[in-house]
Amino acid sequence: MNRKALLAVVMIATSMGYADAQSSNIAQHKSVSGFPVIDSNPFEYVVDGNDVSCWYLPEAVRTKYIEIDLDGEYRVDRVLLKNLNGIHDIRILARIDDRLTEVFKGGMPYSHLITFDPVKVKAIRLEFNKEPKVHGHKADVYIGEIEVYAYEPQPVMVNQTGYNTLGAKRFTAPLAVDGTSFKVVDSTDAVVFSGTIAKGVGDFSNFRPDIPGPYWVEVRGDDLGRSFPFRIEPYLMERASYFPAMAFMADTRCWYGNADEYTPTEAGPGCPFLGVAWRDSHQFSFELPVLISMYFANPQAFSRDRMPEQSLYRGLREDLPAETPEIVKMIYWAVDIYLKGEVNHTLLKSQLAWFVYAWPHLSEYIPRRVYDEAVAYLFPIWGNSEKGRWHWHDIDHSADLFQTYTILGSGKGQFPPGFSIIPNLMMYEVAKRENRKDADRFFEAAYKQTAWLITNLDWRDPATTKGQRMNEYITLDALSYFLKKYPKRAPKRLAAKLSSWADVAIERADNYWDYRKYAADQWTIPDIRYPDDPKFNPHGSFNEVGNIAGFPVPALAAAWAIEKYDADRTKADRLRVMATAHIDHVFGRNPNGRHFSYDAVHDFEGADLGWFREYDGGAGMLQTARGVLDGSVKEPAYPYHPYGGDPGHTEGWVTFNTAWIMALAYQAADVTSIEFTEVNSDEIARKIPKEGRVGVRLHAPLNLDPNKKEKAFVQVIHGTTGEVAKLALEEKGVNGHYFDGELDVHQLPFSVAPGTPLTVCYGLEHFRASSEIVFN
Structure with missing residues (x-):
């Protein structure tokens, strides 16, 4: 069994591979021989499809x-050797x-991929002649898997998982x-489409x-x-992504x-792997913003019936209710650890702002006393300049979040432009909620920071875009949020x-990708140093997985603005x-x-x-983690x-x-829509007739089980x-595109007089999709 499966509580992914593609491993499960023969050390291990x-x-x-x-x-x-040592x-x-x-x-290439001119073969032999050593000392020397690939005179690169039915293919x-x-x-072999x-x-x-x-x-x-081979289904990519994405974060x-032994000090949080709540996360992984955004964009995708809990959450001060979605438990995991650690770094304070703003939507699961503690902690330190708890790979700056930052981080991604905009806008709303007199100060800080970016960021300078590496998305997310x-x-x-x-x-x-x-x-970010650094290598190439996987954020943020303000559908x-x-690039179209x-x-x-290989060791210790995105094309x-x-x-x-x-959050929001229809019809309804019945249709990535007719719930306001009332909808068919239901105003828990507008919605805050209609 694969080592990931040994540690996983729930096995969340299945392989649906086929051997038809030219780039398939043609060595798997084939006959193998060698020398010397040792019964307890079978050669078949290198072709069994399991590199463990x-x-x-x-x-x-x-x-x-x-x-x-x-x-x-x-x-x-080509021959690829996987999980080898020595x-x-x-x-x-x-x-x-x-x-x-x-x-x-x-010598063995770093990638462990050995290439040579195409040659006709019936068998491949690998010989090892030198005395095996690791770091100059004798040690275990082994190979987990040997993969052999045929020459591809006409390569065809697709998203290996497949495509959403209504999306680009x-x-x-x-x-x-x-x-x-x-x-x-x-x-x-029937032709179903041609071009x-x-x-x-x-x-x-x-x-x-x-x-x-x-x-x-x-x-x-x-x-x-x-x-x-690939598949085409409604919301296939969400189904293939949500489970490994959440498994990775767990x-x-x-x-x-298990935070039982969490003992934070001035020197560090006690996580031995360069992070605060996640291993090797440093202070610039933005875990709370992305988890909260994912929940805002598609909250019911993470209900316990769709996504059962699969991990431990020990050592926290609150025991959350049994029905708490695991994504909410992850949010509380970070909040409790940050508050107990008394974090004061600029970016960690900013993360807590997301929590206090989002708490009303989480209050069903997270007690008010957690919110009160966070509010009481956060407001007094917002303008403080100190940032000693905690940081790695940081740049010199003040942690006073009321200021306008005029500095940009490097390709390390540690200080993306505009990171303070959303936190200040959120603190503005929380300050109003708390009846504070200083609420406008937060809005003014966000406004001034945004105005500075508009004037000073030159998008043609890659240092402001792809040069921010994985955290480029922070900037466009902030600008579109404000708008x-x-x-x-x-x-x-x-x-x-x-x-x-x-x-x-x-x-x-x-280009053709x-x-x-x-x-x-x-093509790629050449160096993570600043371009004016004498050691900057303009011809280098860095691992930029996050920039590619995160690219839909700025792209869809811009698409929304262009569609709304420029009415340019072609550009959007x-x-x-x-x-x-x-995302296709991440999934193999590269x-x-x-x-x-x-x-x-x-x-x-x-x-x-x-990917060719995974990193052995490292601060994140990711070898046993599921859903790791390891490497990108150089x-x-x-x-x-x-x-x-290389x-x-x-x-x-x-x-x-x-x-x-x-x-994933942005993509969910981009395809989510809700509308009123005539009863038992696909026609759009413009008003609710006097009988009081109207159809409601929701398009959202909630079809996560292709073999089950699922339910969705929307709010009626x-x-x-x-x-507010809750309305149940049912998936149209099995593995369907949308969810349908019927709204009867006479069955609502509140009275609706003629002429009253009603709104139905799904999603939360800036990711909320809604539609309004009037009861005639």
Whole structure:
């Protein structure tokens, strides 16, 4: 059993891989032999599909080899060794009949991916001749898995999991010439959609099948290319993402979820891995903002019936009710640890502002005394300059959050521009709720900070966008939040600022990956130092998982503003295509053709091929965590050179996954809508007839079980008194797109007089979708 499954309370992901794609591992479960033969150390461990079962290289003989019979003839050009230790040199030979030909001899690449010119083979032999050593000392030397891949003359990169039925569906065929035909085929090889390639991209967005698949894309040029299998379903990507996203946040907490021994001091919080509530999180992972945003955007997705609790929550001062959603328990986990630790760092204070603002929506589960403690703690320290509890990789600044910050963080992501805007706006609302006389001071701070960004940020300078790495999303989230919540009080040119960000992003995404580049002549962030640092390497390449996974946030924030204020649907829709494409990039539509998670096949539904390797050790200790996004494509592989260059540093990080979770929140909000319909009809209702009955339809990512007809609940709000009722809706069919119900004004728990407006809504705060109608 995979090591993730051993530690998981609930196994949340299933593999739906197929062996049809050219880039599938052709060595798995094949016959294997070698030398020396040791019964207790079977060679089959390297082809069993599980990199935890390892073949240990014996010390007794100098030359050791292992040979995999591929059960057929293939043109092979790649061998990947997974979960290995102590192997520094290797020789690879290709067997045709009884003849062995050397195809590689040398040191082990960092990626553990060995590439060579395509060669016809029936078997692959790996030889190990040198005395195995680790850090100069004899130690266990082993290989967990050997994967062998065939040459791809016509590569076809898709989202390995698949696509949402109503969303963009694009793939990349980087070697196909314009006009090359493609077809989408089902499991019977029947053609269900066809089209042509343009600039390396195939688009089948108009294919909206009722049958989920599997499907494949085939591209016929000089050679036939066939993609990995994928599925097309309503809200497939939410179903494939929510569970690993939440599992990651549960698995990566400090003390593995048991805070019994939490003893914070001035020196540190006691989490031994460079974090406060999450391992290796530092102070700039923004856990509370992203968890609260995810809950705001799609609260019922995290109900206990849809997402059962799977982790420990020990050592906290409050025992929350049994029905508390786990995402709310995670929120309280951070709040309790921050308050007990008396955090005073700029960014940690800002996180607590999200909690006190959101608490009324969480009060069903988190007691008022927690809110009161947070309010009493937070207001007195908001303007204090001290920030000693706690920080890592910080830059010199004052923690006084009333000031206008004129400094930007580096590519480390530790100080993104505009981070204080939303917290100040939230504190403004909390101050009014608490009848404080200083409420306006918070609004003024947010206003001045926003105005400074509008005037001083140059979107053409990548230091303000992709150069912020995983935390670029913070800036656009803040600007759009201000505009959504205070459209009449926002600084001038705010909508235009969001639109101008989009202009630069669209320009830099004009490529066959729909991928927003760092600059015109650079694909990835080259260095995490400041560009004016003498040591800045303009030609480098850094791990930027979070920037790619988090890209839907700025893209959809800008799309909303453009649609509302510019009425430019074409521009907004291009941003939506780019947002989807960046998640596709994470899920395999990239030059390496790999999902960004090393354990993708185990942790993500439908994934076929995970990242090259995972980081061994590290401050986050992520090897046993589920849903880790480990590595991203580096500069040498773009635009398409999948075996060229080292894929660079690979290491998951809480800050990468939190950016992705915020993207999930924005994507949920973007596809959520609610409307009134005529009873038993799809026609939009303009008013409630005197009989008092009207249909309600909700589109939201709540179809998380494709085999079950699920329920959803929306709020009905009296337009005059503000009274609230709950209305149950039912999924239309099984694995459906929307939820339907009927509102009868005479059955509401409050009276509705003729002429009274009623509002139905789903979601919370700035992510609330609503519709209003009048009872005739």
